[in-house]
Amino acid sequence: MAALSDVPTHLWARKFPELGTGPVSNRPCVSLEYFELERERVFKRVWLNVGRVDEIPNPGDFLVRDLAVCKTSLLVVRGADGGVRAFHNVCSHRGNQVSWREKGNCRSFTCKFHGWTYDLDGKLVGVTDEANFFGLNKAENGLTPVAADTWEGFIFVNLDPNPAESLRDYLGEVADHLEGYPFDKLTTRYTYQADERVNWKVLLDAQQEGYHVPFLHRLTFVKAVDNWQQEILVRSVDVKLFKCHRLVSVGGSGQAPGSKLTPVEELARRYGATTLAAMGGASHGGQQGTKLVGTFDFWVIFPNFVMALMDGTYFTYNLWPLAVDHTVWEIRTYYPPARNAGERFSQEFAKCTLRDPLLEDGSVHERIQAMLGSGAKSHFILQDEEIAVRHGYKVVADYVGE
Ligand code: FES
Numbered sequence: 001m002a003a004l005s006d007v008p009t010h011l012w013a014r015k016f017p018e019l020g021t022g023p024v025s026n027r028p029c030v031s032l033e034y035f036e037l038e039r040e041r042v043f044k045r046v047w048l049n050v051g052r053v054d055e056i057p058n059p060g061d062f063l064v065r066d067l068a069v070c071k072t073s074l075l076v077v078r079g080a081d082g083g084v085r086a087f088h089n090v091c092s093h094r095g096n097q098v099s100w101r102e103k104g105n106c107r108s109f110t111c112k113f114h115g116w117t118y119d120l121d122g123k124l125v126g127v128t129d130e131a132n133f134f135g136l137n138k139a140e141n142g143l144t145p146v147a148a149d150t151w152e153g154f155i156f157v158n159l160d161p162n163p164a165e166s167l168r169d170y171l172g173e174v175a176d177h178l179e180g181y182p183f184d185k186l187t188t189r190y191t192y193q194a195d196e197r198v199n200w201k202v203l204l205d206a207q208q209e210g211y212h213v214p215f216l217h218r219l220t221f222v223k224a225v226d227n228w229q230q231e232i233l234v235r236s237v238d239v240k241l242f243k244c245h246r247l248v249s250v251g252g253s254g255q256a257p258g259s260k261l262t263p264v265e266e267l268a269r270r271y272g273a274t275t276l277a278a279m280g281g282a283s284h285g286g287q288q289g290t291k292l293v294g295t296f297d298f299w300v301i302f303p304n305f306v307m308a309l310m311d312g313t314y315f316t317y318n319l320w321p322l323a324v325d326h327t328v329w330e331i332r333t334y335y336p337p338a339r340n341a342g343e344r345f346s347q348e349f350a351k352c353t354l355r356d357p358l359l360e361d362g363s364v365h366e367r368i369q370a371m372l373g374s375g376a377k378s379h380f381i382l383q384d385e386e387i388a389v390r391h392g393y394k395v396v397a398d399y400v401g402e
Protein backbone atom coordinates (compact mmCIF):
# COMPACT_ATOMS: atom_id res chain seq x y z
CA MET A 1 0.00 0.00 0.00
CA ALA A 2 1.34 3.38 -0.94
CA ALA A 3 0.76 6.85 0.43
CA LEU A 4 -1.03 9.28 -1.79
CA SER A 5 1.85 11.46 -2.90
CA ASP A 6 4.31 10.44 -5.59
CA VAL A 7 2.24 7.50 -6.78
CA PRO A 8 2.36 7.11 -10.54
CA THR A 9 -0.93 7.05 -12.41
CA HIS A 10 -2.20 5.48 -15.64
CA LEU A 11 0.56 2.90 -15.62
CA TRP A 12 -1.56 0.09 -17.06
CA ALA A 13 -3.41 2.19 -19.62
CA ARG A 14 0.02 3.08 -20.97
CA LYS A 15 1.08 -0.57 -20.99
CA PHE A 16 -2.17 -1.78 -22.61
CA PRO A 17 -3.44 1.14 -24.71
CA GLU A 18 -5.51 -1.20 -26.89
CA LEU A 19 -8.02 -1.65 -24.05
CA GLY A 20 -8.93 2.03 -23.99
CA THR A 21 -10.10 3.97 -20.95
CA GLY A 22 -13.83 4.46 -21.52
CA PRO A 23 -16.78 3.20 -19.49
CA VAL A 24 -17.73 -0.48 -19.84
CA SER A 25 -21.30 -1.64 -20.42
CA ASN A 26 -22.89 -3.63 -17.59
CA ARG A 27 -25.28 -5.41 -19.98
CA PRO A 28 -23.13 -8.59 -19.94
CA CYS A 29 -24.01 -8.94 -16.24
CA VAL A 30 -27.79 -8.68 -16.58
CA SER A 31 -28.76 -9.81 -20.08
CA LEU A 32 -30.32 -13.29 -20.33
CA GLU A 33 -29.43 -13.35 -24.00
CA TYR A 34 -25.78 -12.56 -23.26
CA PHE A 35 -25.69 -15.30 -20.64
CA GLU A 36 -26.94 -17.85 -23.19
CA LEU A 37 -24.18 -16.77 -25.58
CA GLU A 38 -21.61 -17.18 -22.78
CA ARG A 39 -22.95 -20.66 -22.15
CA GLU A 40 -22.57 -21.72 -25.79
CA ARG A 41 -19.49 -19.78 -26.87
CA VAL A 42 -17.44 -19.65 -23.68
CA PHE A 43 -18.25 -22.37 -21.16
CA LYS A 44 -18.98 -25.11 -23.70
CA ARG A 45 -15.86 -24.28 -25.72
CA VAL A 46 -12.94 -23.73 -23.36
CA TRP A 47 -10.98 -25.76 -20.82
CA LEU A 48 -12.57 -25.71 -17.35
CA ASN A 49 -10.90 -26.76 -14.12
CA VAL A 50 -12.94 -29.36 -12.24
CA GLY A 51 -10.55 -30.47 -9.52
CA ARG A 52 -7.14 -31.85 -8.69
CA VAL A 53 -5.68 -35.27 -9.34
CA ASP A 54 -5.15 -35.81 -5.61
CA GLU A 55 -8.93 -35.82 -5.15
CA ILE A 56 -9.01 -39.11 -7.12
CA PRO A 57 -5.60 -40.69 -6.36
CA ASN A 58 -6.47 -44.39 -6.83
CA PRO A 59 -7.89 -46.45 -9.70
CA GLY A 60 -11.68 -46.41 -9.41
CA ASP A 61 -11.78 -43.07 -7.57
CA PHE A 62 -14.28 -40.71 -9.10
CA LEU A 63 -15.90 -37.34 -8.56
CA VAL A 64 -19.04 -35.83 -10.02
CA ARG A 65 -19.21 -32.18 -11.06
CA ASP A 66 -22.56 -30.66 -11.90
CA LEU A 67 -21.91 -28.00 -14.53
CA ALA A 68 -25.25 -26.24 -14.78
CA VAL A 69 -23.72 -23.65 -17.10
CA CYS A 70 -23.03 -26.43 -19.59
CA LYS A 71 -26.35 -28.12 -18.74
CA THR A 72 -24.64 -31.34 -17.73
CA SER A 73 -23.14 -33.34 -14.92
CA LEU A 74 -19.71 -34.85 -15.40
CA LEU A 75 -18.21 -38.05 -14.06
CA VAL A 76 -14.43 -37.69 -13.63
CA VAL A 77 -12.78 -41.07 -13.13
CA ARG A 78 -9.32 -42.47 -12.40
CA GLY A 79 -9.08 -45.52 -14.66
CA ALA A 80 -7.48 -48.89 -13.92
CA ASP A 81 -4.49 -47.68 -15.99
CA GLY A 82 -4.11 -44.58 -13.81
CA GLY A 83 -5.44 -42.23 -16.51
CA VAL A 84 -7.98 -39.51 -15.71
CA ARG A 85 -11.11 -39.54 -17.91
CA ALA A 86 -14.34 -37.60 -17.97
CA PHE A 87 -17.80 -38.55 -19.20
CA HIS A 88 -21.22 -37.02 -19.25
CA ASN A 89 -22.91 -38.56 -16.22
CA VAL A 90 -25.76 -39.74 -18.44
CA CYS A 91 -26.95 -43.31 -18.88
CA SER A 92 -27.17 -44.44 -22.50
CA HIS A 93 -30.47 -46.21 -21.86
CA ARG A 94 -32.92 -43.47 -20.91
CA GLY A 95 -30.73 -40.69 -19.62
CA ASN A 96 -30.65 -41.16 -15.87
CA GLN A 97 -27.65 -39.76 -14.00
CA VAL A 98 -25.35 -42.74 -13.62
CA SER A 99 -23.66 -41.66 -10.38
CA TRP A 100 -25.73 -39.96 -7.72
CA ARG A 101 -22.78 -39.78 -5.36
CA GLU A 102 -20.49 -36.73 -5.41
CA LYS A 103 -17.40 -38.88 -5.06
CA GLY A 104 -16.26 -42.34 -4.14
CA ASN A 105 -14.45 -45.42 -5.38
CA CYS A 106 -15.87 -48.25 -7.43
CA ARG A 107 -14.97 -50.91 -9.98
CA SER A 108 -17.87 -50.05 -12.26
CA PHE A 109 -20.90 -47.76 -12.39
CA THR A 110 -24.37 -49.28 -12.32
CA CYS A 111 -27.35 -47.13 -13.20
CA LYS A 112 -30.01 -47.21 -10.51
CA PHE A 113 -32.93 -47.10 -12.96
CA HIS A 114 -32.59 -50.41 -14.86
CA GLY A 115 -29.16 -51.63 -13.87
CA TRP A 116 -27.00 -50.96 -16.94
CA THR A 117 -23.32 -51.14 -15.98
CA TYR A 118 -20.30 -49.19 -17.28
CA ASP A 119 -16.64 -49.85 -16.56
CA LEU A 120 -14.09 -47.20 -15.53
CA ASP A 121 -13.37 -46.47 -19.21
CA GLY A 122 -17.04 -45.72 -19.79
CA LYS A 123 -17.65 -48.92 -21.77
CA LEU A 124 -21.11 -50.44 -21.47
CA VAL A 125 -20.32 -53.85 -20.00
CA GLY A 126 -23.68 -55.01 -18.69
CA VAL A 127 -27.28 -54.72 -19.83
CA THR A 128 -30.00 -56.36 -17.74
CA ASP A 129 -32.43 -58.56 -19.72
CA GLU A 130 -30.32 -57.85 -22.77
CA ALA A 131 -32.07 -60.50 -24.90
CA ASN A 132 -35.28 -58.46 -24.82
CA PHE A 133 -33.66 -55.48 -26.61
CA PHE A 134 -33.50 -55.17 -30.39
CA GLY A 135 -30.04 -55.53 -31.87
CA LEU A 136 -28.46 -53.45 -29.11
CA ASN A 137 -24.77 -52.83 -29.82
CA LYS A 138 -23.05 -52.41 -26.46
CA ALA A 139 -19.79 -51.23 -28.05
CA GLU A 140 -21.58 -48.17 -29.44
CA ASN A 141 -23.40 -47.26 -26.27
CA GLY A 142 -20.82 -46.45 -23.66
CA LEU A 143 -20.84 -43.23 -21.64
CA THR A 144 -20.31 -40.12 -23.78
CA PRO A 145 -16.70 -39.02 -23.26
CA VAL A 146 -15.62 -35.43 -22.57
CA ALA A 147 -12.11 -34.18 -23.34
CA ALA A 148 -10.06 -34.23 -20.14
CA ASP A 149 -6.44 -33.41 -19.43
CA THR A 150 -4.26 -32.47 -16.50
CA TRP A 151 -1.70 -29.76 -15.94
CA GLU A 152 0.40 -29.52 -12.73
CA GLY A 153 -2.13 -31.82 -11.08
CA PHE A 154 -5.17 -29.73 -12.04
CA ILE A 155 -7.87 -31.59 -13.97
CA PHE A 156 -9.48 -29.69 -16.82
CA VAL A 157 -12.33 -30.71 -19.11
CA ASN A 158 -13.55 -29.29 -22.40
CA LEU A 159 -17.18 -29.81 -23.43
CA ASP A 160 -16.36 -29.11 -27.07
CA PRO A 161 -16.38 -32.49 -28.87
CA ASN A 162 -13.37 -31.20 -30.84
CA PRO A 163 -11.46 -28.73 -28.63
CA ALA A 164 -9.90 -25.94 -30.67
CA GLU A 165 -6.58 -26.33 -28.84
CA SER A 166 -4.85 -28.59 -26.35
CA LEU A 167 -4.98 -27.72 -22.65
CA ARG A 168 -1.29 -26.78 -22.64
CA ASP A 169 -1.74 -24.47 -25.65
CA TYR A 170 -4.83 -22.96 -24.06
CA LEU A 171 -2.93 -22.15 -20.84
CA GLY A 172 0.00 -20.85 -22.90
CA GLU A 173 2.08 -18.24 -21.08
CA VAL A 174 0.26 -18.92 -17.80
CA ALA A 175 1.66 -22.42 -17.80
CA ASP A 176 5.12 -21.10 -18.74
CA HIS A 177 5.05 -18.86 -15.67
CA LEU A 178 3.54 -21.27 -13.17
CA GLU A 179 5.23 -24.56 -13.88
CA GLY A 180 7.53 -25.17 -10.95
CA TYR A 181 5.31 -23.75 -8.25
CA PRO A 182 5.14 -26.53 -5.60
CA PHE A 183 1.48 -27.43 -6.07
CA ASP A 184 2.23 -31.07 -5.34
CA LYS A 185 3.64 -30.26 -1.89
CA LEU A 186 0.68 -28.19 -0.73
CA THR A 187 -1.69 -31.06 -0.19
CA THR A 188 -3.75 -29.99 2.81
CA ARG A 189 -6.94 -28.51 1.46
CA TYR A 190 -9.74 -26.56 3.11
CA THR A 191 -12.82 -25.49 1.21
CA TYR A 192 -15.56 -22.91 1.39
CA GLN A 193 -18.56 -22.59 -0.86
CA ALA A 194 -20.88 -19.63 -1.31
CA ASP A 195 -24.14 -19.57 -3.25
CA GLU A 196 -24.72 -15.99 -4.36
CA ARG A 197 -27.36 -14.15 -6.36
CA VAL A 198 -24.76 -12.52 -8.56
CA ASN A 199 -23.45 -12.70 -12.11
CA TRP A 200 -20.17 -14.61 -12.25
CA LYS A 201 -18.30 -11.63 -13.71
CA VAL A 202 -19.46 -9.24 -10.99
CA LEU A 203 -18.10 -11.73 -8.45
CA LEU A 204 -14.80 -12.09 -10.29
CA ASP A 205 -14.42 -8.33 -10.80
CA ALA A 206 -14.49 -7.70 -7.06
CA GLN A 207 -11.48 -9.99 -6.76
CA GLN A 208 -9.23 -8.78 -9.54
CA GLU A 209 -8.51 -5.26 -8.37
CA GLY A 210 -6.86 -3.85 -5.27
CA TYR A 211 -8.57 -0.46 -5.44
CA HIS A 212 -11.29 -1.59 -3.02
CA VAL A 213 -8.97 -3.10 -0.44
CA PRO A 214 -8.42 -0.12 1.92
CA PHE A 215 -12.16 0.56 1.98
CA LEU A 216 -14.15 -2.66 1.88
CA HIS A 217 -11.47 -4.48 3.88
CA ARG A 218 -10.82 -1.85 6.49
CA LEU A 219 -11.85 -4.32 9.22
CA THR A 220 -9.41 -6.98 8.04
CA PHE A 221 -6.49 -5.99 5.80
CA VAL A 222 -6.19 -2.48 7.10
CA LYS A 223 -7.96 -2.80 10.42
CA ALA A 224 -5.48 -0.95 12.55
CA VAL A 225 -5.44 2.22 10.52
CA ASP A 226 -7.08 4.65 12.92
CA ASN A 227 -8.18 7.10 10.34
CA TRP A 228 -9.11 4.81 7.47
CA GLN A 229 -10.44 7.71 5.48
CA GLN A 230 -6.92 8.88 4.92
CA GLU A 231 -6.37 7.67 1.40
CA ILE A 232 -4.26 4.59 1.10
CA LEU A 233 -3.65 3.42 -2.41
CA VAL A 234 -3.03 -0.10 -3.52
CA ARG A 235 -0.98 -0.36 -6.68
CA SER A 236 -0.29 -3.61 -8.45
CA VAL A 237 3.39 -4.33 -8.93
CA ASP A 238 2.64 -5.97 -12.25
CA VAL A 239 -0.25 -6.77 -14.54
CA LYS A 240 0.05 -9.26 -17.37
CA LEU A 241 -2.73 -9.62 -19.90
CA PHE A 242 -2.75 -12.56 -22.26
CA LYS A 243 -5.14 -13.59 -25.01
CA CYS A 244 -7.75 -14.58 -22.45
CA HIS A 245 -5.99 -15.13 -19.11
CA ARG A 246 -4.45 -12.48 -16.87
CA LEU A 247 -2.29 -11.81 -13.81
CA VAL A 248 -2.61 -9.10 -11.20
CA SER A 249 0.39 -9.13 -8.92
CA VAL A 250 0.61 -7.23 -5.65
CA GLY A 251 3.67 -6.53 -3.54
CA GLY A 252 3.52 -4.77 -0.24
CA SER A 253 4.26 -5.32 3.39
CA GLY A 254 1.09 -7.24 4.19
CA GLN A 255 0.50 -5.04 7.14
CA ALA A 256 -1.02 -1.60 7.12
CA PRO A 257 1.19 1.17 8.47
CA GLY A 258 0.76 1.44 12.22
CA SER A 259 -1.17 -1.80 12.54
CA LYS A 260 -0.54 -4.13 15.46
CA LEU A 261 -0.88 -7.88 15.62
CA THR A 262 -3.44 -9.29 18.02
CA PRO A 263 -2.15 -11.90 20.51
CA VAL A 264 -3.79 -14.70 18.48
CA GLU A 265 -2.20 -13.40 15.27
CA GLU A 266 1.17 -13.31 16.98
CA LEU A 267 0.74 -16.88 18.06
CA ALA A 268 -0.40 -17.99 14.60
CA ARG A 269 2.59 -16.29 12.98
CA ARG A 270 4.99 -17.88 15.43
CA TYR A 271 4.00 -21.32 14.12
CA GLY A 272 3.63 -20.40 10.48
CA ALA A 273 2.44 -17.31 8.72
CA THR A 274 -1.22 -16.54 8.16
CA THR A 275 -2.69 -16.18 4.71
CA LEU A 276 -2.77 -12.41 4.92
CA ALA A 277 0.83 -12.36 6.07
CA ALA A 278 1.78 -14.55 3.14
CA MET A 279 0.03 -12.14 0.77
CA GLY A 280 2.32 -9.51 2.15
CA GLY A 281 5.43 -11.55 1.73
CA ALA A 282 5.88 -13.21 5.12
CA SER A 283 7.09 -16.71 4.44
CA HIS A 284 4.95 -19.74 5.15
CA GLY A 285 8.02 -21.85 5.44
CA GLY A 286 9.90 -21.13 2.25
CA GLN A 287 8.71 -23.56 -0.37
CA GLN A 288 11.47 -24.48 -2.75
CA GLY A 289 10.87 -23.50 -6.33
CA THR A 290 8.22 -20.89 -5.65
CA LYS A 291 7.84 -18.74 -8.74
CA LEU A 292 6.18 -15.49 -7.84
CA VAL A 293 6.04 -12.18 -9.65
CA GLY A 294 5.04 -10.16 -6.57
CA THR A 295 4.22 -11.39 -3.08
CA PHE A 296 0.61 -12.16 -4.01
CA ASP A 297 -0.04 -13.29 -7.58
CA PHE A 298 -3.64 -13.46 -8.68
CA TRP A 299 -3.92 -15.51 -11.87
CA VAL A 300 -7.25 -15.58 -13.65
CA ILE A 301 -7.45 -18.59 -15.93
CA PHE A 302 -10.28 -17.80 -18.29
CA PRO A 303 -13.12 -17.99 -17.76
CA ASN A 304 -13.85 -19.06 -14.18
CA PHE A 305 -10.74 -20.40 -12.46
CA VAL A 306 -8.43 -18.35 -10.26
CA MET A 307 -5.14 -19.34 -8.71
CA ALA A 308 -3.91 -16.97 -6.01
CA LEU A 309 -0.31 -17.77 -5.21
CA MET A 310 1.81 -16.73 -2.26
CA ASP A 311 4.98 -18.07 -0.72
CA GLY A 312 4.09 -21.41 0.80
CA THR A 313 0.32 -21.33 0.34
CA TYR A 314 -2.20 -20.73 -2.40
CA PHE A 315 -5.92 -20.64 -2.86
CA THR A 316 -8.20 -21.16 -5.83
CA TYR A 317 -11.65 -20.06 -6.90
CA ASN A 318 -13.99 -21.85 -9.26
CA LEU A 319 -16.96 -19.72 -10.22
CA TRP A 320 -19.88 -21.80 -11.47
CA PRO A 321 -22.72 -19.83 -13.04
CA LEU A 322 -26.18 -21.25 -12.46
CA ALA A 323 -27.99 -18.35 -14.12
CA VAL A 324 -27.24 -14.82 -15.26
CA ASP A 325 -27.68 -13.64 -11.66
CA HIS A 326 -26.71 -16.74 -9.72
CA THR A 327 -23.25 -18.19 -9.11
CA VAL A 328 -21.65 -20.77 -6.87
CA TRP A 329 -18.25 -19.63 -5.62
CA GLU A 330 -15.95 -22.48 -4.60
CA ILE A 331 -12.89 -21.51 -2.60
CA ARG A 332 -10.11 -23.98 -1.89
CA THR A 333 -7.07 -23.13 0.13
CA TYR A 334 -3.91 -25.24 0.17
CA TYR A 335 -1.13 -25.69 2.72
CA PRO A 336 1.71 -28.11 3.30
CA PRO A 337 0.72 -30.93 5.67
CA ALA A 338 1.00 -29.63 9.24
CA ARG A 339 3.89 -31.27 11.09
CA ASN A 340 2.77 -30.39 14.59
CA ALA A 341 -0.08 -28.85 16.56
CA GLY A 342 1.34 -25.34 16.21
CA GLU A 343 1.30 -25.52 12.42
CA ARG A 344 -2.19 -26.99 12.49
CA PHE A 345 -3.35 -24.10 14.66
CA SER A 346 -1.69 -21.64 12.32
CA GLN A 347 -3.54 -23.15 9.34
CA GLU A 348 -6.87 -22.93 11.13
CA PHE A 349 -6.14 -19.30 11.83
CA ALA A 350 -5.08 -18.76 8.21
CA LYS A 351 -8.38 -20.24 7.04
CA CYS A 352 -10.23 -17.62 9.03
CA THR A 353 -8.00 -14.76 7.95
CA LEU A 354 -8.88 -15.64 4.36
CA ARG A 355 -12.56 -16.18 5.12
CA ASP A 356 -13.16 -12.80 6.70
CA PRO A 357 -12.13 -10.57 3.77
CA LEU A 358 -13.97 -12.91 1.40
CA LEU A 359 -17.13 -12.40 3.47
CA GLU A 360 -16.56 -8.68 3.09
CA ASP A 361 -16.28 -9.17 -0.68
CA GLY A 362 -19.43 -11.28 -0.64
CA SER A 363 -21.31 -8.51 1.10
CA VAL A 364 -21.10 -6.32 -2.00
CA HIS A 365 -21.72 -8.90 -4.74
CA GLU A 366 -25.46 -9.33 -4.30
CA ARG A 367 -25.99 -5.64 -3.63
CA ILE A 368 -24.30 -4.78 -6.93
CA GLN A 369 -26.28 -7.36 -8.86
CA ALA A 370 -29.58 -6.17 -7.39
CA MET A 371 -28.77 -2.58 -8.32
CA LEU A 372 -27.65 -3.48 -11.85
CA GLY A 373 -31.17 -4.82 -12.25
CA SER A 374 -32.54 -1.34 -11.57
CA GLY A 375 -31.22 -0.11 -14.89
CA ALA A 376 -30.23 3.15 -13.21
CA LYS A 377 -26.71 2.75 -14.56
CA SER A 378 -25.73 1.32 -17.90
CA HIS A 379 -21.95 1.34 -17.45
CA PHE A 380 -19.13 0.73 -15.04
CA ILE A 381 -16.56 3.53 -14.74
CA LEU A 382 -13.14 1.95 -14.37
CA GLN A 383 -9.88 3.44 -13.15
CA ASP A 384 -6.39 2.30 -14.03
CA GLU A 385 -6.07 -0.29 -11.24
CA GLU A 386 -9.21 -1.94 -12.61
CA ILE A 387 -7.47 -2.86 -15.87
CA ALA A 388 -8.04 -6.58 -15.25
CA VAL A 389 -11.79 -5.95 -14.99
CA ARG A 390 -11.65 -4.10 -18.30
CA HIS A 391 -9.68 -6.94 -19.89
CA GLY A 392 -12.23 -9.47 -18.56
CA TYR A 393 -15.15 -7.85 -20.39
CA LYS A 394 -13.12 -7.51 -23.58
CA VAL A 395 -12.19 -11.21 -23.59
CA VAL A 396 -15.74 -12.39 -22.95
CA ALA A 397 -17.02 -10.07 -25.68
CA ASP A 398 -14.46 -11.50 -28.11
CA TYR A 399 -15.65 -15.06 -27.40
CA VAL A 400 -19.32 -14.10 -27.45
CA GLY A 401 -18.81 -12.16 -30.68
CA GLU A 402 -20.43 -8.92 -29.57
S1 FES B 1 -31.74 -45.16 -17.51
FE1 FES B 1 -29.97 -46.17 -16.87
S2 FES B 1 -30.44 -48.24 -16.99
FE2 FES B 1 -32.25 -47.26 -17.63
Ligand SMILES: [Fe+2]
Binds near residue numbers: 206213216217357361
Ligand atom coordinates in the same frame (compact mmCIF):
# COMPACT_ATOMS: atom_id res chain seq x y z
FE1 LIG C 1 -11.69 -7.99 -1.73
